[in-house]
Structures are given as structure tokens and as C-alpha cells.
Amino acid sequence: MAGIISYGAYVPLYRLGPGTAGWMAPVEKAIANFDEDSITMAVAAAIDCMNGIDRSTIDGLYFASTTSPYVEKQAATTVATASDLRRDVLTADFTNSLRAGTNALRAALDAVNAGSAKQLMVTAADMRLATPRSELEPLLGDGGAALLIGDERVAVNIVGSYSVSDEILDVWRVQGETVVSAWEERFILDEGYRSILPEAVSGLFQKYNLGAKDLTKAVYYAPDPRRHAEIGRRIGLDPAQIQPPLFGAVGNTGAAFALMMLVAALEEAKPGDRILLANYGDGADAFILEVTKQISKIKNRRGIKGYMASKKILNDYQLYASWRGFVEMSAAARRPEIVMPSASAVWRERDQNIRFYGNKCRKCGYAQYPPQLVCTNCHARGDFDDVRFSDKKAELFTYAMDYLTPSGDPPLVIAVVNFEGGGRTLNMMTDRDIDELKIGMPIEMTFRKLFTPKGVHNYYWKSMPLRG
């Protein structure tokens, strides 16, 4: 039986919250940095999920989001490449619905159960936007989750599922719009969420002859904390059975929301626990999960708990508004416009830029980035092995802080970092507090979006102070 072999999650570093100038709401929410999007957050969650796992054993990757950066161009391929999966993998995007995360999960389970893949990675990430200052804005947050689905060494058996497809216009976003729209709340709650999610849960209970009392934990989507509590009562759950939602700290992370809550639940789960997972959006998906002894073998995940523990409150809402394009901040100085990257050059450098491969000379063992044709150390030609630098620990060797180069978060920090085991790169640094920079500090690499000239997203790796 297919189930969850491993899990991972990602919560961005920054928060809007009390302490953010211009932020009116009394709650916090997680916000992606200016250089993050659903793709980069999915990569971070996948890398968390793959810690200690041989990446070559993964047969595919699904990406779920309502905020995929392109209308036409697959995101899953970028996530799979940055995750350094094999070339002969199945990739697919699940989009256009808040239910996309569990749609992808269901498809992965079906593929593994049918024997067409041994292990599939399900990633979900979202960063939905609400109109600035609207009631919705404090509720929405940014983040991602990843689940590795397989049928060996399963930590969480997924015993069964039940789905409802429901045609309703409750929340939507048309092409070209950046913020979500919704119909009148009373209608969409009564005829949508409040009726459809319980329909799927009771369908699941009936199909598998279960009741609320059989659950250790219930993980389910809700648009806001009040409705989350209300649905718990409607299903007949005791408050102790309810996995706390991430409202007030992270926020509703859209297509990733239910899966992120599931990861949080699994972080506390014990063998024998029975968990309900239910998700809403254009219908509802419900799953029944059983935790096995393998759960204790999943170690060294940052997960929800780890990522939530390291956070920084953004000083000023104005900066966030500029990151999301609500206001335009003028550059510090007139600089030449950033030109669109050459598609053929991007393609040619896909391994060094997206997989973040350098190489190591077979003659002298010297590690170097970018990958070289002639060794910088012994000058031998063409005898190298690929080395993936994306998950290597590093140390800050020197840095500069530039106040003139345009950046989403000036000053632009340029860093020279040395990798454990050899190798060095010069790169842009992100998620940094300039008062905390110090030569010798531990550094990790993070997949980010550099620029978007002419709507083309250029992804690459940046350095950042080790999270946590």
C-alpha cells in the first residue's frame, strides 16, 4: 500500500506582524522574500524532504500551486531539476485549484499503487495575494510542503480516500489578475466550504466504516480560523483531535495549506496514530492515514516546526508592497536595464545554474564552480566528476554591501563563500540581516528567482545565513 515515506516543508523567513510599520492586523503571516515564488518554495520543501534520501531513487515530481509563475511552461520540471532528480522522471503541474495539493497527492498514490512509479515526490507551494488592506490579506500566507510517496518503508499508510467534485464560483482569479476574488461570504460558506468539506469527510467515514472518535488527529483546510473551529465541531471532533491550523503565524498557504498542516501533524505523530486529511477547493478530497513505526526514522527535517522557529519580522509594509508590485520603489541609482536572459545560454548552463553542479578534477581532486573544462589547480583537461553544491554547507569568506545596484531589499549583499569539502562561489546573498553578517558565519545555498525581465523568470542559487 502506498503512503508517505518522507516529508518536508518550507516557511519563508519573513513575517508581517505586530512590529511591521504599516501592518494593521494583530496577527503574523509568513511572506516570501522578493526573490521567492512557488517554484523556489517547492524546491526548498523538496530538499528538506529529501534529506538523507538518495535522489536517484525518485521517479517523478508533482508540483501543486495556484500561483505557478508561468501560464505556459511547466513548473515541476524546474522544481525537479533544482532538486537534482534524474532526467527520466515524470513531472506534472497541478494548478488552478486550492485542492491542487491533494489532487497531486491522490495522483501520486494512484501511480505508486498501480506500479507505474516506485517513489514520487509531491510538492505544493503557494503565495496567493489579496487586495492590500483587505480583510483577506492577514489570512493568506506563503509556504510549501513536500511528501515523498512510495510503497516501501512507508511511514504513513494512506489507507483510502474519497473525493467530491463541486461546480461553484466561490473564490477565483482570472488570467492577468494578481489578487484573488470571491463571491459573497454567506453564499460561498453555506453552499461551498461548510457543506462540501463535511460531505467528503462523511463519504470517507462511510466508505471505510470510521467515525470521528477513531481519529487521533484531523488535518483539514479552512479559509479562516473561525470556520476551521466550526467544521471541527460539525465533524464531531474533540478540540484535542484537531491539528492546529497555521493562522496567525503562517497563514492560509492555499494549495499547500492542508499538506503543510499534515507535515506539522506528522512531526508529532506516533506509530498507530490515525489521521484524517481533508482539503477543499472546487470540491473536496479526504484521506485516511495510519502512522507506522517507520515514522521515527524520519529525522533531521526542518519541517514546519524548524522553519517556524527561525523568522524575522519585516520592518515596513511598504517594502512588502514593493515586493508584490503594489507600489513601485525607485532604484537607488539609474542603472542599465536588466536584459532578458538568452534562452539558449540558460539551457546550456542548466546543470550548473539549476542543479548547481560544479565539478571535481579526477587527477588532483580539486572541486570548482562553475564546472570547468580545464582544471584550475592541475591544468589537466576534461577529466571531471560532477559535484552538486546546492546542499553543501558553506562558510562566509568575505562580502560587500552595495547601495547602488537595484535590489528588492537593498543593500545588495555580494558574498564569497567556501564550501565544506572544497569549492567556492561568488553570489548574491538573501534572507540576511546586514547587522549579523560576519566572516566565517555558516552559510547555506537557496534556490531563488534573480530577475524577471520581460516576464521571464531567471532562477539561480543564492547564499544565505544558515536558517535556524
Place this chain on the structure above:
Amino acid sequence: MEGIKDRVAIIGMGCTNFGELWEKDAIAMLVDCCFEAIEDAGIETKDIQAGWLGSVMSCWSGEPLAYALKLEYIPISRNESFCATATEAFRNACYAVAAGIYDIVIAAGVEKQKDSGFAGLGGVPMTTSGVEPPTPPAIQFALAATRYAHHYGLSYEELKTAMAKIAVKNHHNGTLSPRAHFRREITVEQALNAPMITWPLGLFDCCGVSDGAAAAIITRPELAKKFRDDYVLVKGLGVACGARQQTLQDSYDFVHVEENIAASQRAYAETGIKNPRKELDLAIVHDCFTITEMLIYEDLQFSPRGRAREDIDAGSFTLEGELPVNTDGGLKCFGHPIGASGLRMLYEVYKQLQGKAEQRQLRKADIGLTHNLGGIANSFTCAVAILGKRD
């Protein structure tokens, strides 16, 4: 292997005012500096047999030099080595004369930077994958400044003060250079309190971005005597190109520039210099940033490793010091039209050696060095030239 020592002579030089020359384009600047050089040499344009034109972003091919001077169908090459461009144009011209191919040639360098609309260097847009981190020159050298302070245990204030003193010195020298872009004194306090450009480099740690051009007429020494008595001899030329070792090799220390060492050692060897601090009378070096001048002191063996600050405090490199550096204000104040700077440096040494440096004239100026450095984030081209008086 024969060196260049005493095999070519400079018989004429010219240099425009450096600055924001809104009314001049590259061609007009070339006309100004080349005719000054031609008149200084006492030749006519028809005597020029070949040309070398240095420019990073204002000229393509050698044609603009022919067009500017109306040279009739002679061979002209264009040189480009980032900020070391003009010294490279000069070096190639010297070698052609030394090889005996030509008798009289011209080397010119020009940059028209102020039409870009940008306060800093405009840059040449290149179609690449676009993932290279932006590393304008200030970032390249700020990385070294940060590491230098860490490496030698300097506090931020100690580093900033040492750099400020270099700026103060070059600003003072700039006031004595009628053709310099910036001609006013500054104080250490002003430099320390200036707005940050690229931490830890403030406004006064950075050189100007200027328009300008400079040129030299080169011939063989035996012919030089026909044109003037006080011709100047080329004593040594050294060039070194990096291979991105700074970022490919994790052992690279970022507190020196290896290209500086390789190029200067080559030039010292050709000239026969053992102790540059004692034997050189002046040095015009590539102070694109104050930290760069500080590293150069050590790389060129003017100061012991890690001890440039002591020499800065002692005033060793002022006009009255043991080895005056950047007597004309340097890039900092004379200005930095990137394709012209190497020849501007040679112009200052040439004038000092001839005793024509006006208020800046050194008491003893028999042998002088120019040091020109250009590059990207992790590699430089360094070009060093040593000029001496005729015997």
C-alpha cells in the same frame, strides 16, 4: 628572450582635460590628445605608420582613430582589456616598433562615458544566461576591503581611516593638476562621513567616472634624438592576466591581487629593479578605489605585506614622501575614462621625467612606474610600464 628595455622611446604625448565633457565626443577627444602628442613630437600625421586604439565601450575597431586624425589607410588595431586598455594599446605599439616593423607609431586611448545616462559605469549589455551576480567594480574591491580588515585584524575605523588618508592625498594632488576632473581638497573626516557606495567603501573611496583621452608617439631611440633631446625611454613592460582564480580557488586570499605581483615583477626584471621602493622616483597606480591603492602598495613591494597602513600614516606616498604615488591625483581625482587611463598615467610620468609637471614637479624624477588594472569579478589584467630618462 630580449626585453623592451631602451628599445623604444616616447617623443610626444597628449592628454585632454578629464571630466564631464558634455560638449566632446570620443572623436573630438581623440583629435585633442593626438594633435597635442603630434605637436609635442614635432611630427605630422602623415609620419604615423601604424596606430593602436584603446577603448572599452566608445570605439569599435581601429577606424575611429583613422577617422579622427584622417590617417590614410594605415594599419590600426583596437585594444580592449577593461580598465587596463590604454596601457595595452601602448604595449602593443611599443612591441611593433621594437620588432623593427615601424619607425613612428601612435597609441591612443579614449572613453566617452558620460553619454550613458548613468552615474557609474554604464556597462555593455551582453546576452548571457544572466545568472552572474552583478559585480560592478566597487563590489570587486569592497570584497577585498572587508577581507583585508579581517585578515590583518583591523577594526572598521582603522580600515576606513587608512583608506581615507589615501583619498585625502590624491585629492590634494588633484588640486595641483590643471587637467584633473576633481580639484579640491578633502579632509579625513569628510571621507569618513561620506555616503556609503558599497560597504565598506564610501563615496570618497571611489574614483570619478570621466570622459577623456590620451595619446603617445613612439619611435626607436636612435630616431628619437632627431625629434627632441628629452625623449623618454621605455624600461620595462609587464602584463598579467588572471584565470578567475579568485573564485575558482578557495585558497585565494582576497587581500592581494596576484596579477599585480606577476605584472610588476616582470616589469621590474626587465628594468633591473631590485628594490622598487628605493629605486622608483614616482608611481602612478590604479587607484580606482582607495583599497585598491592600498593593496597595490603591498603587491608592488612599496610596503611590506599587511603594513601599508604604517606607510600611509607615515606619509611615505605623498608628494614629499619617500615614493610619491599618484602625483597627478590618480584615478581618484584626475578621473577615470576607462580606455584612456593607462596613457594618462604614462603622460604624468613622461611630464615628470621631462621636468614639466608644474606645481607637482618632483625634485628627483628619473624613473617612474605606471600600474593599470582592469577586470571583472574574479580576474584582472594588470599592465605595468616603467619609463626612464634618456642617459
